[in-house]
Amino acid sequence: MIRLVALAICLGCLTSAAASSLVGENAHNLILFYSGKSRPMRITPAVAAAYLTNPTCESETLFDAVLFTEIKSPSGAYYWPGPERRGTTQDEWRDFADSLFAPGFNIPALESAAGKKFEMPLNRSAKKISVYISIPVPDSRLRDWGSIDGKRLDLSSDKDRIAAVMWYVSEIDRRWKSLSPKAITLAGYYWNAESVDDAAKIMPIIGRTLAARKLSFVWIPFWQSHRIPINNLGFSEIYIQPNYYEYDVPVTRISDAVQMASRYDFGIELEFDDGVLKDPMKRKKLTDTLNELRQINKAPAIAVYDGAGAFVRLVGSKNPEVDEVKNKLINFLCRTR
Template sequence: MKKAFLILTTLLISFSTMSCNKNYMYPDYDGTEKETPGPGTGEPELPVETTLTTSIRDLVLIYGGGSDRAQTWNKDAFYPYVAAANNTAYDWMFDGFLFLELNDGKGHAFTTGHAPDPALKVHWQEMIDKYFAENLSIGALDQCVDGVIQKGTTLSRKRRISIGIPEPIKTATAWGEVNGKMLDFSKDEDRITACKWFVDEVSKKFQERKYNHLELDGFYWIAEEVENTGTMIAAIGDYVQKKTLTFVWIPWWKSPGYNNYKPYKFTDVYLQPNYFFYDVPYSRLQDACDEAKKFKINLEIEFSEEVLGGRGQKLYDYLEVFEKNDVYNTMKLAYYQSENTILRLYQSTNTADQELYKLLKDIVTKRQKVENPPYLKN
């Protein structure tokens, strides 16, 4: 690992200034591509350029809508995600925060396969309420940003927020009422109605909170495959985009639709290499870079608490291959960090953990300082 760290340090000196653990999430997934066809057949068409895409450079995933999460997202917990000390000043870290959840911790799933029963309207509402709770989650993030500003650091761009839309699971035949009608998720029109309700409810709550340093960037489709929702996703994408909001997707490795995502009306796609959690060859990372370049999509960096205590070689592999492929200068990035791995690296007294945190911090802060990077269209 030391050798890899030295190589990466050298690479970063020349750096121009410019998802997930599937064993838990999808027990039948083994990290390899599937043959299930996406929309259409044959060689996929290259995506047509869209006029609406996210302006987020570095999007970190924050899980916090379930009752069984050990991490409480208060102001202090967000600090290593918001800023990094640089002598007597501060550098800004992540400019985008994706709040999402897979289940409520009480047996109700927000996406297929994560709990015995589908989440109903009451559970969707409880998740929304947790995101907008006083002094926690999104509100705590705003307070954290304000605290850094109060120390004399100027924020040139508000931090942008994306919220995960729960998957409307088909077995929820009595999900809850919207406008006096009980919704039945065996019907696509009712699934669409529920998702529109969720988008409206989150948008209203966000506007009511009047955050000083945050903007609602858009929504994220939590289901990482289209098998269960492919017939109705486009209607949600249309609805979100009409509000001038983004509609983001982070599919697993070669999940059908990753290379032909426009029919689903996604504005931005980040491909998961799925190298960290599976016994797949090192060449997977190069393959991921090649696929992202070919289909004009972005990439996700994946890691978990397994990197702690000097076990970060697989994460170093991501960072090294991405550097060799000029990813940091040419693509938007998402960061899957399990529940709170970046916070734990920051707090650790272990030398290897400190080195790994510093490397991640240097990559993100350098990307944040670049003026008008070419991968941003807005």
């Protein structure tokens, strides 16, 4: 995942109450789907089915939750803005919503795959696949983001930033109801930034508004990404990124993340990409991570970042050099269910 410069974490700022009391309630294994129109691998029913189908687990599916997100719009603007990254406007938010509900892709593709997987009749009440949808971060530098009911929004105002987010949530809700899926359920929303940045005041308001609608508010922060009390940010589900796979840090980073997840009822992000298909050092990184996680008596909820499709390519690989890590990964994900 693309990172911005992170601030130091303050563990003393974390209160004893669990900040993420719902973590694991909707999702045991959550997969991140990057869902923009310009992605080389778009989410089709066949791709979605590859994440759901699992002949080796006793559970119905390998992943029981999907997070639809994206980093950059086709225009070059970012859904998580930064000092050198222009934020996205209302038209670009609408464009992402269009992509999410494009016929045959993304959310409709997941509905199709899940429906076939479960062979679910309309009256069946079995557990559905939980879906989380990314909220673009409103860029406070945008003075003309777009308009709602004829009023132009200036995102230097926190009030207008919140209004933009709630417009987006209503837009997603409208499209979801129009699709009327039967095999998947809208469980909540994901805050697209991996650090607090300048959104500390608006996050709790968004979280409370979503909670009133019985929707979760999910965050997957970059390691050491915040100073302020995490319980005050309004999130109901939090997954910690160890950031071990991508960086030159000791393997104790994983055990540190495990300790934090256990203490505060967080989930953990499991990170890898296509490097595991060709680089022995990357395979060792993933193996190290899995070995550390397997030592936990009660496995936390897991969010899998696979670099946009690496899991499917790894599972489908015929290269004997990747068999060991492939089997370890599948066995671990089965264990978390």
